[in-house]
Amino acid sequence: MKNILVPTDFSQQANNALTVACAIARKSGSNIHLLHVLDVSLGGGFNFSTMGEPSGYTTMDQVYVLQLRDITSQRLAELAQKNSGDGFTILPEVQVGNIFSTVTAYVKEHDIDLIVMGTKGSSGIEEFFVGSNTEKIVRRAACPVLSVKNVLPGFSIRNIAFASNFEKDQLIAVSKLKRFQELFDAQLHLVYINVPNYFVNSRAIRIRMNEFVQKYQLTNYNFAVYDDNTEEDGIIHFAEEIHADIIAVATHGRTGLAHLLSGSIAEDIVNHANRPVLTFNLREFIEQPG
Numbered sequence: 001m002k003n004i005l006v007p008t009d010f011s012q013q014a015n016n017a018l019t020v021a022c023a024i025a026r027k028s029g030s031n032i033h034l035l036h037v038l039d040v041s042l043g044g045g046f047n048f049s050t051m052g053e054p055s056g057y058t059t060m061d062q063v064y065v066l067q068l069r070d071i072t073s074q075r076l077a078e079l080a081q082k083n084s085g086d087g088f089t090i091l092p093e094v095q096v097g098n099i100f101s102t103v104t105a106y107v108k109e110h111d112i113d114l115i116v117m118g119t120k121g122s123s124g125i126e127e128f129f130v131g132s133n134t135e136k137i138v139r140r141a142a143c144p145v146l147s148v149k150n151v152l153p154g155f156s157i158r159n160i161a162f163a164s165n166f167e168k169d170q171l172i173a174v175s176k177l178k179r180f181q182e183l184f185d186a187q188l189h190l191v192y193i194n195v196p197n198y199f200v201n202s203r204a205i206r207i208r209m210n211e212f213v214q215k216y217q218l219t220n221y222n223f224a225v226y227d228d229n230t231e232e233d234g235i236i237h238f239a240e241e242i243h244a245d246i247i248a249v250a251t252h253g254r255t256g257l258a259h260l261l262s263g264s265i266a267e268d269i270v271n272h273a274n275r276p277v278l279t280f281n282l283r284e285f286i287e288q289p290g
Helices: 012-028 059-083 099-109 132-140 171-184 202-216 231-242 265-272
Strands: 003-007 031-038 089-096 114-118 145-148 159-163 187-194 221-227 246-251 277-281
Touching: 003 012, 003 099, 012 031, 012 059, 012 114, 012 145, 012 171, 031 059, 031 099, 059 089, 089 099, 099 132, 132 145, 132 265, 132 277, 159 171, 159 231, 171 187, 171 202, 171 246, 171 277, 187 202, 187 231, 202 221, 221 231, 231 246, 231 265, 246 265, 265 277
Parallel strands: 003 031, 003 114, 031 089, 114 145, 159 187, 159 246, 187 221, 246 277
Antiparallel strands: 145 277
16 A cells, blocks of 8 residues: 545544544555645636646636635645654645546546545535535545544554455455555454345355355454344444444445445445445456456
8 A cells, every 4th residue: 555545625524534544654654645626616617727827717716716726735734744754754735626526536646545535524615525525436436435534543443344245256355455454453354234125044145255255365354144124224233343443345236235335325334334434446446357
């Protein structure tokens, strides 16, 4: 893990995410990219010329945006300096544009390995990660996303609750999850959530989970089948019972647990769980045959 992206709107939740990112960076030696997106709505498309100056608007609009960018850059630099530490570097960056599009492009351009973002953060001229932006990033990001809600002083990962249907190929996602596990020497708790509408007998699930463990050569793990009314409730309740430090979800498909990243369940878990939630969008982790 070399590059961690922390999008920030300067809210408390975003600051909580930065604290967690710093804890991960201390362990991994990663660079932290601290990104603020000025989503300036001036009545149309907005862009910068090749010289880095805003184009397509009046002189007054350009002056306003440039001043806003300068003020924000200074504020971001102060935040980076306040949180910098031994073993990692924080790289502040201010960009102008659509939040989701800017984050998506930044991930690709800078080879981001992990996004750590605060949930329900909003302040300044625009709400930052509320509603559709959170949903889009959690569901479509081309790298894992760790969503953080609460203050987590002394953050460490000792127990990971990993919920899955344990079907399909998940090599890339599991490889990334194993890096988290190894980085913190954590125990992995594999769990299948059994719900009334998609009930599977425990024996069949355990056979599937054993095959999963052998295929991906997992270590320091245990597994459980947990019954609940909904997938969301089951994942959150299981994580509470084992005192998980983070919840991890990686799925394929669109039914039962398999539609975790295709519908509203992932967003619901991110919004309702008090623990950080690590999501893998397997539609982005395309595995090549052979």
